[in-house]
Amino acid sequence: MHRKGATPAGKGVLGIIPGSMTAPGYIVRGKGDEASINSASHGAGRAMSRTQAKNSLNKDAVIDHINAAGVEVIGSGLDEAPMAYKDINKVMESQKELVDVVGSFLPKIVRMCGDEKFHEMD
Secondary structure (H helix, E strand, O other): OOOOOEEEOOOOOEEEEOOOOOOOEEEEEEOOOHHHOOEEEOOOOEOOOHHHHHHHOOHHHHHHHHHHOOOEEEEOOHHHOHHHEOOHHHHHHHOOOOEEEEEEEOOOEEEOOOOOOHHHOO
């Protein structure tokens, strides 16, 4: 069975649940909740559509946010901006019955879809 937007979280199964390009990612161990089809969220999830992000976010503000987080972006578009994603901490809190957090990490280098370097985007 496939559940769109999910990562395997069977009992004892290790996985990674990333946030946005400036938010923490989590290393998790599944608890094997059959009601969730032994799965958990595969990431923070979008708070706004790609089109909404492209049309509403200010490129300079996004670049400032990324720079303040100390992240180097080697490929991305405005549609992948951190502000386009949900708060990963709230997402993780809502699925604490599905996974145990084993560890966390902060992104330092990001390569998303899109060939532009962030500072070169139109």
